[in-house]
Amino acid sequence: MIGETLDRYQVIEHLGRGGMAEVYKAYQPRLDRYVAVKVLHAFLADEENFLARFQREAKAIAMLRHPNIVQVYDFDYDEEWDVYYMVMEFIGGPTLKVQLKDLAEHEKQMPLDEAVRVAAALGKALDYAHQRGMIHRDIKPGNVMFTDDGQVVLTDFGIARMINLSGLTASGAIIGTPSYISPEQAMGRPGDERSDIYSLAIVFYQMITGDLPFDAETSMGIILKHISEPPPSPRTLRPDLPEMVEQVLVRALAKDPAQRYQEVTEFVTDLQRAAAGETIVLPPVKEAEADPSLTRNIPRSLTQEQTPPPSSTPTSTPAPVSRQRRWGALALLGIVLVLLLGTAGLLASGDRWGSLLGSMGFLPTAEGTPTLNIAATEMAETVAALQATVGAPTHTPLPSPTFTPTPTPTPDLTATAVAACLFDVEVVDDRPVWPPVLRPGQRFVKRWEVENTGTCPWPESVQLVSVSGDELEIVAEPEIEPLAPGETTEIEFTLRAPVDYDAYTSVWQLQDGTGNPIGGELEIAYRVGPTLTPRPTVTLAATLTPDLTSAPDERLSMSLPGLNECNSSRTKGQIGWAFGGGPGEEYRYFFSQVAPEYELPGPYHEVSRFPHVMTYFVTSGTLSWPIPEACGRGDEGWCEGPGYQIVWRKVYYTSESCPE
Numbered sequence: 001m002i003g004e005t006l007d008r009y010q011v012i013e014h015l016g017r018g019g020m021a022e023v024y025k026a027y028q029p030r031l032d033r034y035v036a037v038k039v040l041h042a043f044l045a046d047e048e049n050f051l052a053r054f055q056r057e058a059k060a061i062a063m064l065r066h067p068n069i070v071q072v073y074d075f076d077y078d079e080e081w082d083v084y085y086m087v088m089e090f091i092g093g094p095t096l097k098v099q100l101k102d103l104a105e106h107e108k109q110m111p112l113d114e115a116v117r118v119a120a121a122l123g124k125a126l127d128y129a130h131q132r133g134m135i136h137r138d139i140k141p142g143n144v145m146f147t148d149d150g151q152v153v154l155t156d157f158g159i160a161r162m163i164n165l166s167g168l169t170a171s172g173a174i175i176g177t178p179s180y181i182s183p184e185q186a187m188g189r190p191g192d193e194r195s196d197i198y199s200l201a202i203v204f205y206q207m208i209t210g211d212l213p214f215d216a217e218t219s220m221g222i223i224l225k226h227i228s229e230p231p232p233s234p235r236t237l238r239p240d241l242p243e244m245v246e247q248v249l250v251r252a253l254a255k256d257p258a259q260r261y262q263e264v265t266e267f268v269t270d271l272q273r274a275a276a277g278e279t280i281v282l283p284p285v286k287e288a289e290a291d292p293s294l295t296r297n298i299p300r301s302l303t304q305e306q307t308p309p310p311s312s313t314p315t316s317t318p319a320p321v322s323r324q325r326r327w328g329a330l331a332l333l334g335i336v337l338v339l340l341l342g343t344a345g346l347l348a349s350g351d352r353w354g355s356l357l358g359s360m361g362f363l364p365t366a367e368g369t370p371t372l373n374i375a376a377t378e379m380a381e382t383v384a385a386l387q388a389t390v391g392a393p394t395h396t397p398l399p400s401p402t403f404t405p406t407p408t409p410t411p412d413l414t415a416t417a418v419a420a421c422l423f424d425v426e427v428v429d430d431r432p433v434w435p436p437v438l439r440p441g442q443r444f445v446k447r448w449e450v451e452n453t454g455t456c457p458w459p460e461s462v463q464l465v466s467v468s469g470d471e472l473e474i475v476a477e478p479e480i481e482p483l484a485p486g487e488t489t490e491i492e493f494t495l496r497a498p499v500d501y502d503a504y505t506s507v508w509q510l511q512d513g514t515g516n517p518i519g520g521e522l523e524i525a526y527r528v529g530p531t532l533t534p535r536p537t538v539t540l541a542a543t544l545t546p547d548l549t550s551a552p553d554e555r556l557s558m559s560l561p562g563l564n565e566c567n568s569s570r571t572k573g574q575i576g577w578a579f580g581g582g583p584g585e586e587y588r589y590f591f592s593q594v595a596p597e598y599e600l601p602g603p604y605h606e607v608s609r610f611p612h613v614m615t616y617f618v619t620s621g622t623l624s625w626p627i628p629e630a631c632g633r634g635d636e637g638w639c640e641g642p643g644y645q646i647v648w649r650k651v652y653y654t655s656e657s658c659p660e
Helices: 050-062 096-105 112-130 193-209 219-228 243-252 264-275 323-348 351-359 376-390 413-419
Strands: 009-017 021-028 033-040 072-078 083-089 144-146 152-154 425-430 443-452 463-469 473-476 488-496 502-511 517-528 562-566 573-576 587-591 604-607 612-621 636-641 644-653
Touching: 009 033, 009 425, 021 083, 050 072, 096 144, 096 193, 112 152, 112 193, 112 264, 193 243, 193 264, 243 264, 425 517, 443 517, 463 517, 562 644, 573 612, 573 644, 604 612
Parallel strands: none
Antiparallel strands: 009 021, 021 033, 033 083, 072 083, 144 152, 425 443, 443 488, 463 502, 473 488, 502 517, 562 573, 573 604, 587 612, 612 644, 636 644
């Protein structure tokens, strides 16, 4: 889709993908601004009532007008592409996830005052939304962005509700990202404002310490810790942290929502006061008792007191185990079984649910959380650990009924383990083809930096395969080595451009040795055409000398607009082009479309920022309004009217396109 037009938005860059949508950066010519476009995956449109919910939630999100919440501009359906999409404000700065990663790589921690500033801004955004009845339900660093001037912006409001398809939670799926999920969400409940407070507290904990409070090899392990374990003291990781800040954080991370802060403004205010050195009197946080409702679906035999069988051999009496502890452990055991069965059912229903679960955090996400899938041995270890927690005096397992087994094939545990793997990839850096306009038959190199966001190492014999689009001759095949989860690598291969002038798009995909796809599609967009030799000029105000060697009665033509020069910092430049022919010598120049408000003073245009995607026009003769709508469609073309001709070319340039 890169280089194409989605309704009135010119798609110029792929930003990422999730379980619900592909995200692109696009340009809106009429308002001369960049936007972020989320294109919904096609399978979601097939779900019953999804589109109605999508439109309802999008309208609600669009009504949120707050400086710390990303602004939604539009949502619509594009008939040509047969896709539903949402258009929102484009935030040019990094995410909080990227900032925390950079700090970790340099073994640094975020300054306390900056962490409090970020938390306060997020608190304002959440308070504004909570007062309007909206819960975020997926607060995490990947959903926190910064503008170029450092303003904090919260994204993806309402997405959790959009992807909560009918019956999904009843099947055992949980909305939220495991590392930041609240205990009540981890138990399958929808959560409320206090769930957002808990997740915000987890984010604050990570900002001030550099670590997450709960970590495990699997998502299930993280979830169980959220439910049952107290968070480690942040002062053990950051000794200079004021004790009062830790106390505020402990209250916000209470397992029982009733013992947390009830409003996000209370939490943020206490954080600010504690960081300033004030003393705050806080109520003690009590250990939450087990909720009997959690054991409602557990067999009664599992909830009854277990008496050891008679034995003639005296045995020592173990220490008594509290009834509350026994009930809590049994509740956790029930949760494990329900979640495992629900997840297995969802995954068995098809790949599209795997993609959707990824967006909810149970398959690898931008946070890099492991999968919820648990192999048979790991499941046994988890259950055994919970049974040990119950503390039955002799640890005697319940008697199993005897039966005559029927002949069944022995399960292939190796195949099961492989099937439980999720193979996925995320593009970290998609470098554009250089130069932007290739000569016919020219060799060029395409590079991607990718990360293994799956749960297992890549299998042997991973290949990059062309799946659709224009064919390309491969000059040098890429060498792709097996990649462990969380590792990144650069994929590079050499190609040869076609010999005909045109704009081309080629779609590729990583596949294993048996042809199974790994991750989404990888696009290569490029153009083959004549190159415009940069003219030796010094100032941006200079103009090109029109090429009028052609007779006036010939067909109007123009060269491909070229990036002739840039300033020293490569933040600004000038586009220029040559032209000739046409029905008369009255030439006019336009950008975006042929309309009076888009007319240029000459065959040049000052570029104020990169990347720059734009269509430029030259007209010859006397224009008569209105101009036909067909004039300007596509990447290039020619049209005529009574006494005039129009020709146009579309370009795409980044700061790397600047001439040396």
